[in-house]
Amino acid sequence: MIRITCLGAAGTVTGSCYLVESPGMGKILVDCGLFQGGRQMESRNWEPWGFDPKEIEILFLTHCHIDHCGRVPKLVKDGFRGKIITSPPTTQLCEIMLLDAAHIQEMDAEWQTRKNSRQAKGGVTPLYTTEDAEAGLKYFHPMERDQMLTLEPEPLNQSSERKKSISCNISGKS
Numbered sequence: 001m002i003r004i005t006c007l008g009a010a011g012t013v014t015g016s017c018y019l020v021e022s023p024g025m026g027k028i029l030v031d032c033g034l035f036q037g038g039r040q041m042e043s044r045n046w047e048p049w050g051f052d053p054k055e056i057e058i059l060f061l062t063h064c065h066i067d068h069c070g071r072v073p074k075l076v077k078d079g080f081r082g083k084i085i086t087s088p089p090t091t092q093l094c095e096i097m098l099l100d101a102a103h104i105q106e107m108d109a110e111w112q113t114r115k116n117s118r119q120a121k122g123g124v125t126p127l128y129t130t131e132d133a134e135a136g137l138k139y140f141h142p143m144e145r146d147q148m149l150t151l152e153p154e155p156l157n158q159s160s161e162r163k164k165s166i167s168c169n170i171s172g173k174s
Contacts, residue, residue, distance in 0.1 A: 001023070002021070002022045003020070003021045004018055004019070004021075005018065005019040005050070007019055007051075008033055008044075009033065009067070013067070014033065014034070014036045014037055014041065014067040015033045015035035015036075015041075015067060015071075016030075016031040016032075016033040016062075016067055016068045017029060017030075017031050017032050017033055017071070018030040019050070025151060026057040027051065027055050027056050027057060028056065028058045028060065028151075029056050029059040029060070029075075030059075030060045030062065031061060031062055031068045031069070032059055032068075032070075032071045032072050033068040033069060033070055034066050034067055034070025034071050034101070036066070036067060045074070045127055046127065049075075049078065052079070053075050053076075053079040053080040054079040054080070056080050056082050057082045057083070058082050058083050058085060058151070059075070059080070059082060059083070059084045059085070059139075060085050060086065061085070061086035061090055061094070063086075064086075064089075064090045064097055066097060066101060069094050069097065070097075070098070070101055071127075072094070072098060072133075072136045073102060073128035073129075073132040073133040073135070074127055074132070075136070076132065076135050076136040076139060077128055080139070082139065083139060083141045084136075084140045084141060085141055085143050085149065086140065086142065087142060087143065087144075087145065088142040088143075088144065091142040094137070094140065098133040099133050099134070101133070102126070102128055102129055102130040102131075102132060105127050105128055105129070106126045106129055106130065108124075108126065109123075109124045109125060109126035112124040
């Protein structure tokens with residue numbers, strides 16, 4: 001049985017993120033978007049994921065809108081080491097967009113820290129940094145249109161239990 005959990009864009013139009021789980025196939029994310037639209041909505045970016053990022057094997061990005069890809073650097077910062085599958089144009093745009101979003105995160109945190117210091121409050125840490133965004137870009141694996149992606153559980157190991165990884169093969173046109 002496949003289980004799909006909506007972790008964003010529910011009750012709102014921002015923060016798209018779906019967790020897809022299947023026995024023997026591991027955990028897959030579809031989108032990893034930033035929540036936008038005021039302090040209350042944006043505070044959701046800081047909440048726990050609802051899953052362990054280290055357990056996600058593949059992230060599929062549908063397109064490069066910040067509400068679909070904007071938390072990729074945070075996902076990597078929090079332990080994701082899988083593949084990010086998306087189109088070549090989305091990969092190219094994500095490089096520009098995520099680095100810019102990281103710069104904005106850093107500038108906002110710096111501004112809030114200066115404001116807080118005048119009120120004897122503590123500093124603010126950005127959601128993610130430019131360094132986090134650069135690290136996240138290393139996991140992108142562009143996939144051309146009309147390529148087929150086959151997801152298969154790894155073979156049974158010696159103890160006859162399924163491994164917790166998926167083999168991901170991208171082939172030519174179908």
